[in-house]
Amino acid sequence: MKTEQPDHLFSPTQIGQLELKNRLVRSATAERLATEPIGRATPALAALYTELARGGVGLIITGHAYVTPQGKAHPEMLSAHCVQMIDGLRTLADAVHAEGGRVAIQINHGGRQCAEESVPQTVGPSPVPTPDGRTPREMTSDEIVAAVDAFALAARCAKLAGMDAVQIHAAHGYLISQFLSPHTNRRTDAWGGDFEGRIRFLAAVCEAIRGR
Numbered sequence: 636m637k638t639e640q641p642d643h644l645f646s647p648t649q650i651g652q653l654e655l656k657n658r659l660v661r662s663a664t665a666e667r668l669a670t671e672p673i674g675r676a677t678p679a680l681a682a683l684y685t686e687l688a689r690g691g692v693g694l695i696i697t698g699h700a701y702v703t704p705q706g707k708a709h710p711e712m713l714s715a716h717c718v719q720m721i722d723g724l725r726t727l728a729d730a731v732h733a734e735g736g737r738v739a740i741q742i743n744h745g746g747r748q749c750a751e752e753s754v755p756q757t758v759g760p761s762p763v764p765t766p767d768g769r770t771p772r773e774m775t776s777d778e779i780v781a782a783v784d785a786f787a788l789a790a791r792c793a794k795l796a797g798m799d800a801v802q803i804h805a806a807h808g809y810l811i812s813q814f815l816s817p818h819t820n821r822r823t824d825a826w827g828g829d830f831e832g833r834i835r836f837l838a839a840v841c842e843a844i845r846g847r
């Protein structure tokens with residue numbers, strides 16, 4: 636029988652160039668502690684991250700942060716959508732670093748899955764209604780390019796704020812996964828169709844972020 640090595644969990648590791656003091660990761664969890672309507676970080680959010688880092692978490696992944704108001708998934712969601720957010724994000728990065736932790740911001744666009752009180756008219760790859768009966772407006776190709784750039788700008792703002800990494804939210808039915816899924820992506824242009832077409836949006840987001 637293989638011997639367990641519990642100490643391994645507490646030993647340093649690296650993800651790319653990011654050095655972590657251990658392998659404990661706090662998975663992204665929407666805290667709903669940002670201001671309304673603009674999504675600024677609050678002292679309460681910084682205090683939560685201080686507590687997590689002080690408790691020994693090596694890498695904290697923030698709750699998802701929107702890259703454009705059109706992609707704000709729900710009230711009190713954190714934002715990284717413009718340079719005005721940088722000062723607030725810096726308070727979060729500083730709080731974690733002061734305790735010897737590292738922090739990645741998760742960036743997201745809610746697409747068709749944004750709450751009605753946050754985005755009255757949602758957008759998506761195709762006008763496929765959500766299970767609760769809301770139909771998104773099909774994005775134009777200019778809007779898709781703008782959404783890609785919004786991810787890149789958000790990542791840039793995060794870097795300027797001192798965040799150690801970004802995590803791209805490509806799951807849970809939000810915009811990127813709406814592009815990936817043949818159910819929600821019925822497009823016949825370059826952004827849809829076969830797997831290569833449906834993955835194009837995610838690939839463009841990754842490339843744009845690296846470019847910035």
Ligand SMILES: Cc1cc2nc3c(=O)[nH]c(=O)nc-3n(C[C@H](O)[C@H](O)[C@H](O)COP(=O)(O)O)c2cc1C
Nearest residue numbers: 661662663664665666697698699700741804806807
């Ligand atoms: C209240 C709540 C908020 C969450 N918010 C996010 C989020 O913003 N981004 C994300 O990728 N996952 C989010 N998740 C999913 C968690 O990161 C995690 O993957 C999920 O809870 C499964 O892990 P568990 O079995 O330890 O709970 C959330 C989960 C909960 C319960």
